[in-house]
Amino acid sequence: MSEKIRILFVDDEPAYCRIFRSRIGRDPRFLVETAQSGEEALLRLQQFPADMVFTDLQMPFMDGIELMTEIKNRYPYLFVLILTGLDSTSQAVKAMKAGAYDYLLKPLDFDMVERAIETVCAHRSAFRSHATPDDAQRRGFSFENIIGQDRKMFEIYEKINQVAQTSATVLITGESGTGKELIAAAIHAKSSRKDGPFLQVNCAALSDGLVSSELFGHEKGAFTGAVGQKKGLFEQASGGTLFLDEIGDISMTTQVALLRILELGVFQRVGGTETLRADVRLICATNRDLARAVTEKQFREDLYYRINVVSLQAPPLRERTSDIPLLANYFLDRFRALSGKQIEGFTADAMELLCRYQWPGNCRELANIVEHAVVFSRNRMLSPGDFPELLRQPAQPKSSVTLTSPSTTLADVEASLIRRVLEEKQWNLKQAADALDIARGTLYGKMEKYSIRKP
Template sequence: MPETSIMRILVVDDELVARKKLQKIIDSIGECKAAESGEAAITKEALLVETASSGEEALRRLKTFPADIVITDVRMPQMDGLALLEEIRLRYPDIFVVIVTAYGNIEDAVRSMKAGAYDYILKPFDFDVISMVIEKITGHKSILQKGVFLGKNRRKGYRFENIIGQDPKMFNVFQMITDVSKTKATVLITGESGTGKELIADAIHYKSPRRDGPFIKVNCAALTETLVNSELFGHEKGAFTGATAQKKGHFELADGGTIFLDEIGDIPIPTQISLLRVLELGTFQRVGGTSTLKVDTRVVCATNKDLFEAIKEKLFREDLFYRINVVHMHVPPLRERKSDIPLLVNHFLKKYCTETEKNILRVSREAMEILIRYRWPGNVRELANVIENVVIFCKGQEVLPANLTGQLRETPKTKEFVLTLSSSSLPLAEATMMRKVLEETSWNLKQAAKELDIARGTLYSKMKKYGIEKPQ
C-alpha cells in the first residue's frame, strides 16, 4: 500500500481490554511489515484505528469516520456483531466487515460469512492472522484502485472496469483478469446465466495489449448448425446456395484482437474439430476454399453448461476442452455474494432513474432485506430487470416492499439438516455439512448444491478440496 494511502479501521467490542489489545496489534502490524521488507508497504501511519464500545456507537462513529474496515466482536449486548454487520451492509455496502468470534464457536463464524462478512478472526487474537486479513483487504483495494472507477464519492461502491462488487469471490476474479489480460492465453469463463461472463471478457480484452484491436463477440447458441462454420471461418463465393460473394468469418475479422465465443458448449462436434485446429495452429480454411489462412487472434470462451457432463455424453470434445481451459475463471452466482447486492441495487437504481428521469432517492431497509434474502436464479441480469421494473412503476421517492413483486416477497422454503460437530475447525465443519447434505439428497449433486445454496461448480471444487467421493 502506498505510504500516502490510509486504511481506516474501526474496532468494535464491548470489552475495553479486547479493544485495546486489538488496537495495539493493528498499530504494531505496520512496524513489523516495514522492518521485514525495508519498505513502507503498510506503516503505522497508514493504519488509522478508532474504537467503539457497542454496535450503536459504531454506527454513530461511521457517520464521521469513513472506515474501510470494521472489525467487530460478534457477542455484544443490545446490538450484536451480526446485527451491526446487517446495518453496515445496508448503509455502507463498501465497508469490509470482519467478525471476531470465540475459538470453537463455529456457528457464529458460519452465520457471519453467510450474512456477508468479508472474513472472521478468532479469540484469543493471533497477530499473524489479523495481519493476513488486513493485507488481504489492502491487496483487494489495490486491485480496485488500478482498474476501477470509484468517482468522487467513496460511498458509491467498488467497480472493476464495468463489474461491480467487493465480495472476496469477486476480488479473486478481478485479480485473475488483471493477471491473464497481460497474456495471450486462452480463457474459459464458466458461470450461471446472468452472472456477467461477457463483462469479464470485455475487461480481459480492454485491459490487454490488444485493446486497440478488434473485439468480436459471437453467440454460439444463436448460430445454426448449417451456417456455424461459415460464420466463424468465412466462405468463398459459390461455396453453397446463397453464397454470392466471398465473406470473412469472425476469426478473420478478429485478427490482431480478441474473439469471444459465448456459449461455446453449443457448438456442434464437426465445428469443434475446426475450432481445435485454429487454437492449436492459428490456421483455418474458409468454407469452400483451399487456401490456408493464418490469424493472430486471442480466444476467450464462456459457457453456463457443465462441460464435464457434455464430454461424458459425447457432446463436447475432450481435447477441445483442455485446449480452451488454459485459464479457467468461474463467476460465482449472486446468491454466493450477497454482500454485493446492496451495491448492485444502488447502481441499477441510479442507472434506471437517470434513464427515466425519475427521482427515487433510496430503497427502504425492509425492501433491501427482501432483495438480499431472495435467491436470484437469474443472477445480476435478473436483479437489473427487477430494479428497472421497480423504477418504472414506483410513484414515490423510496422503494418499499409493496413495489417488489410477490415472488420476491415470498419466504424461501429451506430444508433443515441436523449436524453434530466434534471439532472447532471451520473447514471440517463445512466438509461435514457437505457430506451430510449429499447423503440426504442421495448424492444428487444438483439438488445438494441447491440445498447448500451454492453453484454446482463450487460444490465440485469443494468436494475435490475435501476429498469427498460418492461411496461405490
C-alpha cells in the same frame, strides 16, 4: 506520506476497544476509532469515513450481523470483518453468508488481525487504480467494469491478471447471468492485444447453417443468399480477441473447424479454397457441463481439451452475497438515470430481502428486479413492496434430509448430507466443500470421521 487506512472497531466491551486501539492504532499507517454499540458505530461512520470495520458478533440491541447489514446498505464499499468466540462459529458462517468479508476468533490474535488488515488493504488498493473517487463512494470499486469485492471475486481478478499476460485459450464456466462476458472483456483489456478488436458472438443464437459463415466468413455463391464475399469473425478480430459465448451449443461440424484453427492456426471461408491464417486470442464460455457433454458424446473430447487450457469459473451471485449491495446500487444508479426518478436508495428491509434471495438468474436477474422496482416505486426509497411477488415469498430451503427413524442422530443426518453432496458433485471434493460451505480440510476430516469413501 500515503493516506492512512481508517479502521472502526466495534465491541460492547470497553477493554477490547482499548486493547485494539493500543495495538493497531500505534501503527502509523492506521487511524483507529472505536464504538461500543451498533448504534454508536453508525453515528461514528457519519463523521469517520472508515475503510474497514471490525465488529463483535454478539452485542446487545444490535448484533454484529444487524450492524453489518445496515453498513452494507449505507456504505456498500466498506469491508466488514466479524469477531466471534469459538462457541459461535456457526453464527460466523451465517455472517459470511450475509456478506462479511471474513471473520476472526476471540480472544484476538493480533498477528492474525494485522494479516487480515494487510489482505483488505491489498484488495482495496487493487481497486483504486480502476475506479474514480466518486465511484468508490457510491458503489465501491470496480475491476475492468466488473463490480465486486467479495473474496471469490478477488480470486477471479488475480487469475485475470495472470491469464491476460499469456496467449492461452481460456474457458469461462458458470451459470447464466454471472458475467462471463465481462470476465472475457477484462482479460482482453489487460492483455497485449488490448488495442486490437474484441468481438463476441452468442453461438446459441445462431443456427447450424449460420455459425460457420459467421465465424469463418463465406465466398460469393457459397449458399443461397450469399450474394457477396463476407469476412467472418476470425478475420474481423485479427490482432485482437474473439469471445465465443455458449460454445457448448455449436454443431459437431463447427467443432471440427474450430479444432483445426486451434491446432494449425488456419481456416477457410465457407465455399472457399484459400487458406487464411487466424491471428486471434480465443476465449470461450458456457453454462453447460462440457465434461459431461464429452462423456455423452455431445462435444468433442479433443476440442474440449484445446479450449480448456485455462479454466475460470464465474461464481454465482448466491455465493458472493457481500456484492449484492454494490450491484444493487450500481443498477439503481443506471435505472434511476434512465427513468428520471429521484430515488435515493433502498430501505433496510429491501436490502435484507435482496441479500436473502437465492438469485437463480444471478446478476442479470438482480438487474431486472431493480429495474422493476424503479419503474413501480412512488417513493424516494425502494421498499419490499416495490419488488415482484416472487422475491417477497419466503425462501425455500436448498435441500432437506429426511429423518428415517426416531433414532436418527444429528451425526447420521450430517453424514447422509455429505455423502449425497459428494455424489451430486461426482466426488469432486472442492465443489462439494463449496456446496457445503466448509473448508476442504474440514470436509476431509468429516469424511474420515464418518468413514465416507468414494466407491
